[in-house]
Amino acid sequence: MPRATASRDALDDLVARIKACRICVEAPRGKALPHAPNPVLRPSRSARLCIAGQAPGVRVHASGVPFTDPSGDRLRAWLGVTPEEFYDIARIAIVPMGFCFPGHDASGGDLPPRKECAPAWRPQLFAAMPQLDLVLLVGSYAQRWHAAEAARAGMTEMVRNWKAILTSSQRPRYLPLPHPSWRNNAWITKNPWFEAELLPALRKEVRRLL
Numbered sequence: 772m773p774r775a776t777a778s779r780d781a782l783d784d785l786v787a788r789i790k791a792c793r794i795c796v797e798a799p800r801g802k803a804l805p806h807a808p809n810p811v812l813r814p815s816r817s818a819r820l821c822i823a824g825q826a827p828g829v830r831v832h833a834s835g836v837p838f839t840d841p842s843g844d845r846l847r848a849w850l851g852v853t854p855e856e857f858y859d860i861a862r863i864a865i866v867p868m869g870f871c872f873p874g875h876d877a878s879g880g881d882l883p884p885r886k887e888c889a890p891a892w893r894p895q896l897f898a899a900m901p902q903l904d905l906v907l908l909v910g911s912y913a914q915r916w917h918a919a920e921a922a923r924a925g926m927t928e929m930v931r932n933w934k935a936i937l938t939s940s941q942r943p944r945y946l947p948l949p950h951p952s953w954r955n956n957a958w959i960t961k962n963p964w965f966e967a968e969l970l971p972a973l974r975k976e977v978r979r980l981l
Contacts, residue, residue: 782816782899789892795871800886810870811837814896818864819904820980821943822846823913825950826869826884837865845951846909851974852981862981864903866896868912884912903943904980907973910950918945927962933969937976946973 795804869884
C-alpha cells in the first residue's frame with residue numbers, strides 16, 4: 772500500500788474514533804459531561820498551520836464547526852484570513868484541547884476543557900500530522916500542554932516571550948496567543964505590544980504558510 776494512502780487511512784480512522792468517543796460520559800475524570808458528546812475538530816494531512824484552541828463553546832456545540840462565534844471573528848482578524856481561508860482544511864488544521872463543549876460553570880462561563888480529551892487523543896493526532904510547521908497555542912490550556920516549561924511563567928509572560936518561543940528549535944514551532952474572547956479585552960488594552968508587534972508577525976507567518 773502506498774505511504775500516502777496508509778497515512779490517509781490512519782488519520783481518517785483516528786478521526787472516526789474520536790467522533791465516536793464517549794470517554795467523558797462513560798469513564799469521566801470527575802463529573803460526567805452533562806450532555807451528549809459532540810466532538811468538534813478539523814485535523815489535516817496537508818495543513819502546515821494548526822490552531823490549538825481551548826474547547827467548543829455552546830454555539831460551536833450546536834453548529835459542529837469550530838470558531839463560529841465572536842471569538843472566531845476576532846481570531847480570524849488576528850490571523851488576517853478570510854472565513855474561506857480559515858475553514859480550508861487543506862491549509863489550516865484546528866485541534867482544540869477539548870473536543871466537546873464542557874458545559875457552563877455556576878456563573879454562566881464555560882468550564883475548562885475536559886481532562887480526558889488531551890491524554891486520550893492529542894499525542895496520536897499530532898503524530899498523524901508530521902507536516903505541521905506552526906502551531907498557534909491559543910490560551911493557557913494549550914500553552915501548558917504543548918510548552919509546559921515556558922507556560923510556567925503564566926500566559927502574559929509566555930505571550931510576551933513569543934519571539935524566543937517562535938524561533939526555538941522545537942518542531943513544530945509554537946506561537947502563543949491569548950484567547951480571543953471578549954473577556955480578554957482588558958488584557959489586550961493593557962498590553963499594546965500584542966497588537967503592535969506580535970500580530971503583524973503572526974499575519975506574516977500565516978500568509979507564508981498559506
